[in-house]
Amino acid sequence: MCRIGAIKSKKYIHPSQALYLMRSQQKGHDNSGFAMVMQDLGGIFKDYKDLPILSMACTEEGMNIVDNILSSEGFTRVMHWTPETNPSPNLIIETMPLYVFLVLQYPKSYKYATQEEKEDLLVNTRLKIRKALEKEDKGYVYSFWPDVLTLKEIGDPKDIGTYFGLWKENSEFTAKVITAQCRQNTNYDIVRYAAHPFFLQGYTTLANGENTFYEKNKLFQQSLYKGYVGFESDSQCFLYTLHYLNKILKWPLTYYKHTITPLPYDDIMKREDKAVLLKIKESLAHLEINGPNTIIGAMPDGTLFTVCDSKKLRPVVIGKTDETVVITSEVCGLNEILPERNWQDDIYPHERETVIINNDLRVEQWQQ
Amino acid sequence: MATMKVNELSKDDLIWQIEYNSDRCTMCGQCVAACPFSAIEARVEKRRKVVSTGPTPTPKLKFETVPVIKQVVNKVNFCRGCGICKLVCPNDAIKPVRNPDERFAMKIRSNTGDSVTRGGRSNLNSDNRTFDKIIVGRISQMTDPSLDAQRHTFDMLAPFGRVLPPERLPLEVRDGKLEVASQTPPVRWIYPVIIGDMSIGALSCRMWEALAIATAYLNEQAGIPIRMCSGEGGMPLRLLRSRYLKYMILQIASGHFGWNRIINTMPEMMEDPAGVLIKIGQGAKPGDGGLLQAKKVAKHIQEIRGVPKADLLSPPNHQGLYSIEESVQKMFLSLNAAFRFKVPVAIKVSASATSVSVYNNLLRDPYNIVGGFFLDGLFGGTGAAHEISLNHTGHPIISKLRDCYHAAVHQGKQGQIPLWGGGGLGMTGNLAADATKMICLGANGVFTGKLMLQLAGCVGNEKAKCNACNTGLCPVGICTQNPVLTQRLDVDKVAENVVNYFLAVDKEIKKLMAPIGNSSLPVGRSDALVTTDKAVAEKLQIQYGC
Numbered sequence: 001m002c003r004i005g006a007i008k009s010k011k012y013i014h015p016s017q018a019l020y021l022m023r024s025q026q027k028g029h030d031n032s033g034f035a036m037v038m039q040d041l042g043g044i045f046k047d048y049k050d051l052p053i054l055s056m057a058c059t060e061e062g063m064n065i066v067d068n069i070l071s072s073e074g075f076t077r078v079m080h081w082t083p084e085t086n087p088s089p090n091l092i093i094e095t096m097p098l099y100v101f102l103v104l105q106y107p108k109s110y111k112y113a114t115q116e117e118k119e120d121l122l123v124n125t126r127l128k129i130r131k132a133l134e135k136e137d138k139g140y141v142y143s144f145w146p147d148v149l150t151l152k153e154i155g156d157p158k159d160i161g162t163y164f165g166l167w168k169e170n171s172e173f174t175a176k177v178i179t180a181q182c183r184q185n186t187n188y189d190i191v192r193y194a195a196h197p198f199f200l201q202g203y204t205t206l207a208n209g210e211n212t213f214y215e216k217n218k219l220f221q222q223s224l225y226k227g228y229v230g231f232e233s234d235s236q237c238f239l240y241t242l243h244y245l246n247k248i249l250k251w252p253l254t255y256y257k258h259t260i261t262p263l264p265y266d267d268i269m270k271r272e273d274k275a276v277l278l279k280i281k282e283s284l285a286h287l288e289i290n291g292p293n294t295i296i297g298a299m300p301d302g303t304l305f306t307v308c309d310s311k312k313l314r315p316v317v318i319g320k321t322d323e324t325v326v327i328t329s330e331v332c333g334l335n336e337i338l339p340e341r342n343w344q345d346d347i348y349p350h351e352r353e354t355v356i357i358n359n360d361l362r363v364e365q366w367q368q
Numbered sequence: 369m370a371t372m373k374v375n376e377l378s379k380d381d382l383i384w385q386i387e388y389n390s391d392r393c394t395m396c397g398q399c400v401a402a403c404p405f406s407a408i409e410a411r412v413e414k415r416r417k418v419v420s421t422g423p424t425p426t427p428k429l430k431f432e433t434v435p436v437i438k439q440v441v442n443k444v445n446f447c448r449g450c451g452i453c454k455l456v457c458p459n460d461a462i463k464p465v466r467n468p469d470e471r472f473a474m475k476i477r478s479n480t481g482d483s484v485t486r487g488g489r490s491n492l493n494s495d496n497r498t499f500d501k502i503i504v505g506r507i508s509q510m511t512d513p514s515l516d517a518q519r520h521t522f523d524m525l526a527p528f529g530r531v532l533p534p535e536r537l538p539l540e541v542r543d544g545k546l547e548v549a550s551q552t553p554p555v556r557w558i559y560p561v562i563i564g565d566m567s568i569g570a571l572s573c574r575m576w577e578a579l580a581i582a583t584a585y586l587n588e589q590a591g592i593p594i595r596m597c598s599g600e601g602g603m604p605l606r607l608l609r610s611r612y613l614k615y616m617i618l619q620i621a622s623g624h625f626g627w628n629r630i631i632n633t634m635p636e637m638m639e640d641p642a643g644v645l646i647k648i649g650q651g652a653k654p655g656d657g658g659l660l661q662a663k664k665v666a667k668h669i670q671e672i673r674g675v676p677k678a679d680l681l682s683p684p685n686h687q688g689l690y691s692i693e694e695s696v697q698k699m700f701l702s703l704n705a706a707f708r709f710k711v712p713v714a715i716k717v718s719a720s721a722t723s724v725s726v727y728n729n730l731l732r733d734p735y736n737i738v739g740g741f742f743l744d745g746l747f748g749g750t751g752a753a754h755e756i757s758l759n760h761t762g763h764p765i766i767s768k769l770r771d772c773y774h775a776a777v778h779q780g781k782q783g784q785i786p787l788w789g790g791g792g793l794g795m796t797g798n799l800a801a802d803a804t805k806m807i808c809l810g811a812n813g814v815f816t817g818k819l820m821l822q823l824a825g826c827v828g829n830e831k832a833k834c835n836a837c838n839t840g841l842c843p844v845g846i847c848t849q850n851p852v853l854t855q856r857l858d859v860d861k862v863a864e865n866v867v868n869y870f871l872a873v874d875k876e877i878k879k880l881m882a883p884i885g886n887s888s889l890p891v892g893r894s895d896a897l898v899t900t901d902k903a904v905a906e907k908l909q910i911q912y913g914c
Contacts, residue, residue, distance in 0.1 A: 210512030212885045216782075216892040223780025249534060252544050262888075264523040265557050275548045276539065282527050282555050283534045285783050290886045291512045311887075313513060 001314070002235075003030070004181050004196060004206035005328035006296045007337070008304045008357055012042030012174035013324070015151075017337050019161045022182040024336040025329055026157070033184035034160040035152040035195040037143070037204045038175035040302055044081060045149065048103045051078055052122050055150040056129070057096035057192070058139020065132050066100075066141075073125050074107025083151075083164045083173075093155030093163050096139065101149055119201060123227045130229070140192045143199045149175070152195050157182040177298050179204050194232035198239040201227070202300025205242055207235040208314045208329055209293025213286075217241070220286035224248070238295050241287045246299070253299065255280060257307050257354050257368045260289045294349075296327050304357040308349045318347040318355055318363070325357045379441050381475040383832050384449035384464040386439035392461035395435050399453035399462050404841035404853055407447040408462070411438045437462060443479045446472075450827050450834040452843040466831075484755040485659070487828070487837025487847060489652060489747050489792065489818060492759045494830035497795065498766045498904055499802050505898030505913060508885040517875070517882035524877060524889055525593070526813035528643055529555030529712030529739040531784045553736045554712050556642060557593075559586075560813035560889060561803060561873065562788065563820055563866075564597025565619045565645060565716070567626075568604070569660050569669045569680070570751030570837070572854040575824055575846045575862065582866035584612050592870055595642045597815070600658050600682060602626015602672045605633060614639040619716075620703065621647035622657050623682030625673040634706070643712045643739065644703050646695075648686065651744030651791035653753035654718030654761050657682030661752060663840035666849035692729040700737045714740025719763035719791065727772045731781045740786045742815060743769055747792020747830070749818030751847055752838030765791040766809065770908050773810025773892060782892065783812070790815035795830065799869075800876030809908060810892045821846050823869050824862040 003025040007017055018036050045053065058066065070077075081101045110118055126144040133139040142150035153160045161167045179197040184190045196206040211217060214234035221228040221240045225248060228240045241260055245251045262281045268274050292313035296306045306316050306327045318327050319334035321341045326334055331346065349355050352368035379385055386408055400410055415432040439447060447464050454463040476484055508514040530553035538550040563583060568576045583596040600621035607613060608630065618641045620627060649655065660669075660680040670677060689695045695715075703713045715738065717726060723743055730738045745765020750758070769789040776782040789811040793802040795818075803814045818826075825844040828834035837847035845857035881887070884896045898913040899905045905912035 210885065212508075212512055213890070213893060215895045219777045219892065220780070220782060223777075244534075250541070251539070251546060252541060254544070255546060264521060265525050273545070276546045278555070278557075279532075279537050279539065279548060279552060281557075282531045283537055283783075285527070285531075285891065288888060290888055290890070311513075311515075 003329040006179040009324040014169040018180035034157040036180035040176035042174035043172040054102040056141040062138030075104040079103040091159035204298040205239040210291035212291040384447040398456040488835035506896040515882040517878040525557040526560040559594040562815040565599040567599030567601030569601040578862035581863040617643040649718035651748030652750035653757040659752040712739030716742035719768040745791025786812035794819040
């Protein structure tokens with residue numbers, strides 16, 4: 001079972017918070033990696049909000065491949081940040097030679113391009129880089145998007161934190177939304193791409209659950225959008241569905257739950273909005289998840305949410321102070337990083353519930 | 369010396385031979401009366417006995433004439449092995465026995481000079497079912513939890529109707545909510561099994577009525593929203609005008625039998641029918657039209673169909689349709705229009721090497737009026753067909769259904785025209801298992817026909833037992849219009865059996881869905897299946913296990 005966590009704060013927070021949040025929830029050998037997505041960045045990235053950041057791990061040759069692709073597309077470097085690492089033989093971590101976070105300027109030809117054209121360029125470039133790196137087995141590209149940074153690695157999360165110096169808080173490397181998880185996909189081959197959180201065009205998801213309809217989700221999603229690739233984990237399908245509904249179909253977030261876990265027919269027929277819900281059930285039948293699941297997601301506008309399956313077999317809890325909201329699998333994580341909160345206000349979502357945290361940290365709770 | 373008639377049809381040539389024990393027989397005559405084929409008759413036999421009754425041998429010759437039951441041997445009244453004689457015999461004195469050295473296939477043809485017709489299913493290779501080489505093998509253990517089949521809520525419904533792709537749904541956001549902005553094609557959510565499609569005419573009125581009663585009962589009392597397809601031959605006016613019409617799918621086939629009455633009754637319909645099914649072909653006899661022989665065209669059948677007493681041969685094609693595109697433009701459009709675009713119109717074709725082309729083409733239907741693709745496989749049953757069609761034409765359903773699903777996936781259009789498969793499902797008695805496997809392979813639902821007759825008492829099987837549906841002499845009153853024979857069928861009991869069977873099917877489908885952790889139908893969930901046959905694994909793209 002994956003323990004997952006998301007922190008959203010009014011002030012910039014350091015990834016050490018995510019490590020503390022997740023480490024306390026660790027069980028048995030369920031600690032095979034660390035992955036996080038940081039959105040709405042502070043510190044050294046604060047002044048580059050509109051410029052895309054490429055997050056990847058690669059070899060020297062991989063770097064050359066990527067440089068060539070970026071320059072052929074017309075991107076120019078604005079800033080290159082490499083985390084300071086602390087190698088030690090005692091650390092359990094499978095490192096890559098280079099961890100690259102590149103802030104880039106759009107090609108000159110995109111000076112008057114629309115937002116949509118720019119977004120399309122970023123996806124196309126990332127896919128091109130991914131394909132090139134994959135072909136030569138020279139690295140992994142996790143995200144290429146403005147104001148977003150992704151780090152994933154295999155090993156003991158504690159040691160990964162030590163290696164990247166993440167345990168020590170500083171003001172250089174911060175964000176207002178951090179989503180994280182401490183596990184690789186231990187059921188199958190351990191692949192860096194298979195670790196949550198998954199990110200695409202401003203959308204991030206993490207999931208604790210099983211997608212027994214993975215096969216049909218995958219077959220359907222493959223034809224919906226070029227960015228729906230990989231499928232190293234059944235949980236990637238949750239992200240692609242979210243992206244498809246909100247970004248491509250432009251449907252409100254409300255309908256995410258109605259798509260991934262549609263209500264039974266008899267329940268739909270009792271509702272006023274049955275016409276809409278039936279159409280969703282018909283047309284998006286291949287995006288249904290059938291299996292116990294809890295999903296945490298972040299939207300491009302910074303909204304954070306969690307949805308719970310009807311079977312309610314996967315835990316999630318939400319804790320809050322005036323400045324910070326945390327959604328995570330187990331309450332011990334909240335106790336670790338929000339000990340001062342009023343625990344009586346913690347929210348334990350029920351089956352078929354969606355909980356949304358907006359940018360003012362207002363909490364909305366919906367029943368499907 | 370008598371002439372040996374070696375070239376005549378003899379008892380040794382027949383598939384079924386009557387085994388008769390005169391010692392047990394009381395000559396009650398029930399077997400002779402019950403045999404609808406007149407394949408047995410009462411005769412007398414001469415017996416010669418030498419007896420000696422005194423203390424010393426004093427042999428005397430004694431001739432006796434005894435009454436016996438004898439098998440009739442001719443090209444019309446041969447025994448079909450239905451076993452009705454055995455069923456009615458109070459003393460177990462008579463029964464048909466399979467003759468392993470039969471030569472019937474060649475003898476009947478050489479005697480009649482005609483193509484052999486019969487009912488039933490293909491009688492070749494029925495033991496080698498792909499269904500039985502596939503198991504539901506992806507059982508939740510320590511991954512996702514299995515569900516509890518008894519206590520969990522299952523949503524076991526399938527779409528019937530044209531499903532629009534999400535980007536073409538007329539949904540608009542108003543005040544943060546989606547609203548349907550214009551009319552969409554009708555889609556009905558129904559039970560994933562359709563009873564069908566057997567006509568009044570092929571079936572006795574009593575049998576058809578029993579199925580209709582069972583359908584209504586399942587819907588109204590058992591909470592199982594099953595639908596029944598009329599078959600080609602129209603429907604009783606009383607049903608067309610009743611509220612139960614909503615459970616019936618009207619079939620239109622190339623003979624258009626019964627449609628005059630259906631169209632004339634439209635203004636009086638209280639409910640829309642559940643759907644319309646255009647029958648292009650039938651799995652049991654692909655390339656052949658329907659065949660109702662004159663002996664079954666009784667007076668009431670003439671009335672329902674609007675025809676005189678004659679052999680009713682539906683043409684192999686819908687006359688006037690020359691292409692798939694044209695069928696969509698003309699036939700689908702007119703039937704959709706006839707019911708104001710409120711009733712889904714689907715199509716049924718025989719599984720064939722061409723099925724994928726047809727399905728691919730229909731998926732591109734620009735008017736969104738093709739509401740279902742029914743694929744009927746090799747082992748489907750029929751009331752009457754040429755045996756050569758039954759045994760030597762058609763296509764196995766499983767791989768063709770799978771091919772069609774993959775074709776839709778390839779186009780990114782899976783689910784847009786729901787796939788329904790049939791043809792030999794439940795042949796071994798377990799429809800739930802076959803249906804679930806079909807669904808995992810990509811079917812939205814399945815349809816069943818012959819099995820319903822077997823539930824009603826049909827004694828026929830895929831090993832040349834009975835198969836006399838075409839004769840109008842069905843020994844159990846199912847496929848006949850003969851008033852004496854139809855009285856053998858207990859309408860209420862048949863309806864009860866069908867209802868009970870579906871209650872069991874419902875439970876058993878859940879018993880397969882629960883261990884794979886699914887509360888809704890696992891359409892296309894082929895990862896749940898495992899086969900012990902490598903060729904099957906390769907063809908269907910499912911896991912191999914040994």
